[in-house]
Amino acid sequence: MTADNPNQPSAQSHDSLELSETDRFELNLFVETFYKLTGHDFRNYSLNHIHRRLKVRMTKEGLPTLTLLLNKLIHEPEFITDILSDFSIQVTEMFRDPSFFHSFRKEVVPKLLDYKQIYIWHAGCATGEEALSMAILLSEEGLLDRAKIYATDMSLEAIETAKQGKIPLQRMKVYNRNYLLAGGRRNLSDYYSTDENFAYISQQLVESIFFEKHNLATDGSFQAFHVILCRNVLIYFNKGLQNRVHQLFLDSLRGGGFLCLGHKESIFSNTSQDIYQTFNYEEVIYQKKQDL
Known part of the structure; x- marks a missing residue:
């Protein structure tokens, strides 16, 4: 665990380009x-x-x-x-940023072992590849049976795609490399079947995830979570919406829970040090303090 660092840059929105x-x-x-x-x-x-x-x-x-x-x-x-x-923000891949998943496996998973039930939320899940990655990781760590994984997106089309667990076959070579770099214990191909064009993720894994429609801009909290992942989404929001979403996550995260953001994002503001501590600076993982 690293020390708090209030100087980490806040989430950068994409409003830096000049518009007339x-x-x-x-x-x-x-x-x-x-x-x-x-x-x-x-x-x-x-x-x-x-x-x-x-x-x-x-x-x-x-x-x-x-x-x-x-x-x-x-x-x-x-x-x-x-x-x-x-x-809709549809940029995603399995085990995206493998170093994040490697750190999650080695550092966050041990903190989850004592929970009888583990609640995880992938917010802005797009077509579900990162949520499926989490299901594989938790399965390998013996935690999937205890986990309830919620994966949400504002796009009903994306959610319906995610529920199919169907991925274009040409992507799997990159995904397999990501999986191994993330500390995968087997071969990624153990978790899917193929035809000429697609890979089909194991139904057991797909059905372990609750894919639901949810809009971060307008909808509220729906559960108390041990882990919230919202990686590479906040950069598409302006500052006002970033603040709204951070409050939503604060309301949705249990004391001692983990908030995982993208490499260009952070939660630090004038008051955030009273709420979170930096758990892993490089991978942008925060832990909510227990006494809140």
Whole structure:
């Protein structure tokens, strides 16, 4: 365990790129309209993230301006699903950042051994690869039978994909390398079957995870967890939404529980040292203090 370090940089949002006032006005108008039409709230997401995703969508649709894209959104209700998918954060892989999973196995798992039931939340799970990685790790450590793993995402499409446990076969070579670097005890291929195009993760592992729809921007706490993982998601939020999500995690984490973030993220603010201690600085793992 490392010492507290209040000087660690806070989560960097993707708003560092310069947008014109016109760009900001149009983007804010778009997300405000989307919220009023659908109830999905992206008003506190990084404007640069929104800008990049909409630029890709405009190219796909052959639309030269955001005004035309907004017009399509208003007049073609079926287009909402495409925009929702665009805004979702779907960058993921099995055992992503292997050093994190290696440290989790060696340092966090021993702290979980005394619990009769272990509650774990993967927030912003995308299509589920990291949650499946956790299920494999806990299985190898003899803890899966005691664990309740919740994996949530705002995208229903992503959740439905995750429930299938189906992964394009060409990704598995990289995933196997990640698994071994993360301290895997077997061969990753022991956990899936294949056909010509896909790997199918063991149904036992898939069914050990509760995949559910949950929006970090609008939804509340639903359980008291021993571990919360939200890695490489906060960087897409503005400061206000980052603060909301940190409060949500604080409300959802048991005393002595662990909060795991991405390498470019942190929770440190003026008051955070009273709440958390840094458990592993390099892998951005915090532990909530017991007396809260």
